[in-house]
Amino acid sequence: MSDFSAPNEIRIVRVYDAPVQAVWDAWTDPAQVAQWWGPRGFTLTTHSKDLRVGGKWRYTMHGPDGTDYPNVTLYHEVEPLRKLVYDHGGTDDTPPMFKVTVLFEEADGKTRMDMTMALADAEAAKQTRQFIKHANGDSTWDRLAEYLGKRLADEDKFVINRSFDAPQDVVFDMWTKPEHLARWLPPTGMTMRFIRADIRTGGASLYCMGNDAVTMYGRAQYEEIRRPDLLVYTQQFCDENENIARHPMAPTWPETMRTTVQFSAETPARTRVTVTWEVAGKATAEELAVFLAHRASMMGGWTGSFDKLEAALES
Structure with a gap:
């Protein structure tokens, strides 16, 4: 979650593939x-926002179970494109939970966000870390990356991000070594085995995924592998003899998909993974519409796989 911080602090550092103006505007x-504030499943309603020193942002977070969480943020420092300092977690009737300092710095077209939450003491910081983990609070920063990606990229693509507490080389290996990949990539409730694995630029793999109800075969063609920061491959459904087939549960799904995986070292011990999924080659209007209509299920599927990857990295 964090880089080095004092015992009473929680520090989060992220690097976004967007200029500082875009990140500042998103904030x-x-x-x-x-479009992105809060853990996955939450929505937000802003009632008023006065972005200046002494100004307040009044908003309500709406939980996936229907619970509303009113918030009042008080701004202490506002330096456009550079710095925000504010109280977080209070309401008109309750004091804030902690003070937040967010620093923004652009380099080579990317923006480093360095955020520190200062709590009353180390015990309060420990409890807040546990709460953030339980509430999947870190997904807030993944949602910001995805939102920025959508604003800056083609809307016909699906983008998802997750940051993992592991070095870049280790995370890269989890994507490129078949014995690791098979542990976490398949959808929840399925297993995966490689029939042939040739994971290199120009190589191809044949694999099988399934459970008691269904068995699916697929082939991956690796277009570019650049250790430790890039993996690009196409995927097609096929039969056990590698004859191209359609998705067994969605016959109008596009025949060929391209997956681009970018690995960015946010700190020496933390890596952000950005997955971009898009239709490759020719596709009919119906096939493209089916792809775009399934973004919610893609989010759920990739989130489940990322959860398993996170667990594998921790084991």
């Missing part, structure tokens, strides 16, 4: 912040 524009 400060109420319409944009509503």
Whole structure:
């Protein structure tokens, strides 16, 4: 979750593939912040926002179970494109939970976000870390990366991010060594085995995924592998003899998909993974529409796989 911090602090460092203006706007524009603020499954309603020293942002978080969480943020420092300092977690009737300092710094077209939450003491910080983990709070920063990706990229693509507490080389190996990949990549409830694995630029793999109800075969063709920061491959459903086939449960799913995986070292011990999924080659309008209509299920599927990857890295 964090880089080095004092015992009473929680520090989160992220690097976003976007200029600082785009990141700042995503933080400060109420319409944009509503697209990503909060853990997955939460939505947000802004009632008022006065972005200046002494100003307040009044908003309500809406949990996936329907619970509302009113919030009042008080701004102490506002330096456009550079710094925000504010109280977080309070309401009109309750004091804030902690003070937040967010620093923004652009380099080579990317933006480093360095955020520190200062709590009353080490015990409060420990409890807040546990709460963030339980509430999947870190997914907030993944959602920000995905939102920025959508704003800056083609809308016909699906993008998902996750940061993992592991070095870049270790995470890269989890994607490129078949014995690791088979442990976490298949959808929840399925297993995976490689019939042939040739994971290199120009190589191809044949694999099988399934459970008691269904068996699916697929082939992957590796277009580019650049250790430790890039993996690009196409995927097609096929039979056990590698004859191209359609998705067994969605016959109008595009025949060929391209997956681009970018690995970015946020710190020496933390890596952000960005997966971009898009239709490769020719596709009919119906096939493209099916792909776009399944974004919610893609989010659920990739989130489940990322959860398993996170567990594998921790084991």
